[in-house]
Amino acid sequence: GNSVTQMEGPVTLSEEAFLTINCTYTATGYPSLFWYVQYPGEGLQLLLKATKADDKGSNKGFEATYRKETTSFHLEKGSVQVSDSAVYFCALSDSNTGTASKLTFGTGTRLQVTL
Amino acid sequence: GAVVSQHPSRVICKSGTSVKIECRSLDFQATTMFWYRQFPKQSLMLMATSNEGSKATYEQGVEKDKFLINHASLTLSTLTVTSAHPEDSSFYICSATGGWNYGYTFGSGTRLTVV
Numbered sequence: 001g002n003s004v005t006q007m008e009g010p011v012t013l014s015e016e017a018f019l020t021i022n023c024t025y026t027a028t029g030y031p032s033l034f035w036y037v038q039y040p041g042e043g044l045q046l047l048l049k050a051t052k053a054d055d056k057g058s059n060k061g062f063e064a065t066y067r068k069e070t071t072s073f074h075l076e077k078g079s080v081q082v083s084d085s086a087v088y089f090c091a092l093s094d095s096n097t098g099t100a101s102k103l104t105f106g107t108g109t110r111l112q113v114t115l
Numbered sequence: 116g117a118v119v120s121q122h123p124s125r126v127i128c129k130s131g132t133s134v135k136i137e138c139r140s141l142d143f144q145a146t147t148m149f150w151y152r153q154f155p156k157q158s159l160m161l162m163a164t165s166n167e168g169s170k171a172t173y174e175q176g177v178e179k180d181k182f183l184i185n186h187a188s189l190t191l192s193t194l195t196v197t198s199a200h201p202e203d204s205s206f207y208i209c210s211a212t213g214g215w216n217y218g219y220t221f222g223s224g225t226r227l228t229v230v
Contacts, residue, residue, distance in 0.1 A: 036221075042224060043221040043224040044208065044210075045221070102161050102164055103149070103219060105159050106158065108156075110156075
């Protein structure tokens with residue numbers, strides 16, 4: 001079955017530091033890959049996505065590249081801000097099935113950015 | 116963009132009573148809705164998938180008689196926790212999609228506390 005493995009947190013960084021959150025996946029076929037962000041007490045918000053190999057998703061300074069050869073989708077940001085403090089989830093879906101399929105989530109990585 | 120409204124955001128109920136959580140897609144037709152449960156500092160656990168007009172498909176280990184899901188229209192799905200007990204206390208999140216080529220939009224979540 002599908003699975004997503006995410007680096008464990010929490011990750012604590014100083015403001016303006018470089019961020020990398022690792023994510024690798026196991027899936028049959030050609031999944032779509034996502035990063036979601038969850039702020040305290042809220043639902044999930046889509047941060048970025050990529051639907052095929054070598055695609056780069058980007059949003060709000062975050063980016064991730066769909067690497068089929070390494071089955072990875074690592075999240076990066078060049079300079080984090082305190083407002084980026086949240087939990088980040090990597091996820092995949094079997095988007096090639098022709099029907100809406102469920103998302104498989106990683107365990108989430110808590111990011112804490114300090115001044 | 117697509118918006119999913121989830122209500123209530125927070126509910127406290129007595130043990131043995133039932134609680135209904137609603138999710139509405141405000142500006143698109145949600146052909147498929149997903150219901151998740153999230154324990155503190157953990158990832159999202161898919162409970163069930165529902166397609167409009169059909170019976171929900173429950174994940175293994177989820178009691179269908181306890182967690183009743185109704186998806187009677189393309190804009191509304193409900194989750195009813197029947198005869199709630201303290202161990203049902205959790206954060207419940209819905210997600211909706213208009214089809215396999217659409218994104219997934221999440222509700223803001225419902226914090227259920229059973230006392």
